[in-house]
Amino acid sequence: MPDVDRAFDIETDLLVIGAGAAGMTAALVGALEGLQVTLCEKSDVVGGTTATSAGTVWIPGSRQSQRAGTPDTLETAKTYLAAILGAHATDERLETFLKAGPIVLDYLEQKTSVQFAAPPVHPDYKNLPGASIGGRALGAKPYDGRKLGADFGRIRPPRREFMVLGGMMVGKTDIPALLAPFRTWTNFTHVLGLLARHALDRTSYRRGTRLLMGNALVARLFADIIGAGVDLRFETALRELVREGDAVIGAVLKTSAGELAVRTRKGVVLATGGIGWSSELRERLFPDAARRYSLAPPSNSGDGILAGERADAVITRDLESPGLWMPVSVMTQDDGHVAVFPHIMLDRAKPGLLAVNKSGRRFVNEADSYHDFVAAMLRSNALAASTAPAHLVCDRSFIRDFGIGLVHPGTRNLERFLQAKYLIEGETIEALAKKIGVDGDELPQTIARYNRYAETGVDEDFGRGSSELNRFNGDPDTKPNPCLRSVGPGPYYAVAVWPSDLASSAGLRTDAAARVLARDGTVIPGLYAVGTDASSIFRGTYPGPGTMIGPAIVFGWCAAMDAAGGLRTYLG
């Protein structure tokens, strides 16, 4: 911990470390509330994991949900959270989140360009009392990247695996038209519009400027930060916090020109994106099978959490899970790029696919949320049979209709994927079992059983297709169960999937104003932690879409408001 007597190079009111959703919200709100704000970002782009995300925020009881005709209430959300969290549902941070959420959305809508809208259907992830089908999860409105001019290049691009035609973003609502452009006139004109815009973009930009989801959210925050006069410094990383007694009074930053010591009048906000790639924290906190892959950008390496610990903060450990998980498949591309594909929702819930462990048995409702899918992988791995990796199994018609991982629907020539051993092919189920190293007696029986369930429409083992979420991601044309259809004649295919983290839930212990707590439970004056640097208010559960960025924005706002002295005005 650097000595307080050291000379400071600059002074500011609020120093925010990390430019993802949490840090940028804190910086923006701080500046709007009259603070002098410095925002430092380790990489040369803003956005962090947020820029590569779906950009959904889970904020119950919003005016936006009423406006969309899918009103949500705080009461039903509380019922739902009580069903998930039990006694922990009365946590004061959770209370603050629920109370502040709608206020923060209105604040942003009125004072900034950060706008959200509620799609009619976006179900919660658990089939429990109080679950919402729509109105609780809101999406960031799209953004025209051209408005940023030269600064457009400062937005972290989405994951390459999620773009098409060398840099065009595709939203969920674009997919039906792109898959069947000639089915209807509307599809045709939609696709034509997308292609024309993208072709035009590529004459002036390195990628498409029609920004969606997390990329749109980041672009909106970035544009506003520039407008609000935040002192934003790229390639400037937190090295150490500076303390005076128990209080944090600044930080030492690492820049290409050397160290920069910043004195803060109102506080330091840690927003460096959680555990990320920190091998020390992964080893300490994650189960062995979940350490290998992370969906965090390389610049997220646990810096905020580790610096917080050195300043007497503690990591909350008594959580249901230390990470929030996603199954990923991995393929080395021809140009050497290692594509890591997150299986969010495009294939797992579709009828005709099943997931098996090394014993050739199913271990999960494949159509459940990505977090629940991997939680089941980790359980199987610890208690039954290896799932490192597990395999997604299907027939040829499944790939034609829905695609699998990196293989897009309708792909005729599978050679590239077979050559790379991304896709494994077997003429018979037994041959496939042998190639992927699972029990060759068991796999045919597992598939026969699955096929029987497809006929009756009832998955007696795992209830696939029984929840709103399952059916939302299934295939509406498949009856009676949109998530079940028989696996037909060979050849058969498998893709290996591994556990990875899309976010960490174990972070620094904070209070309802996002202030970091010391080992003895007292507030560390001058230190805030938000986003994934703070421990999850949902305690390592994943209630619904947007339950990471929702709290990241709400507590980013709370931290800045507290530093500016305005939190009580809003929350009483």
Ligand SMILES: Cc1cc2nc3c(=O)[nH]c(=O)nc-3n(C[C@H](O)[C@H](O)[C@H](O)COP(=O)(O)OP(=O)(O)OC[C@H]3O[C@@H](n4cnc5c(N)ncnc54)[C@H](O)[C@@H]3O)c2cc1C
């Ligand atoms: C594919 C995918 C989809 C997802 N979709 C959703 C979704 O729709 N809704 C949702 O709620 N969650 C989603 N998530 C999770 C969500 O994206 C993250 O939990 C959230 O964006 C984290 O925000 P953050 O601000 O805490 O960190 P980040 O957005 O990761 O930002 C952290 C920033 O800090 C910078 N940084 C790191 N170290 C330092 C340092 N020492 N000094 C200065 N800067 C530093 C990093 O470079 C980075 O820019 C998704 C995740 C993935 C991978």
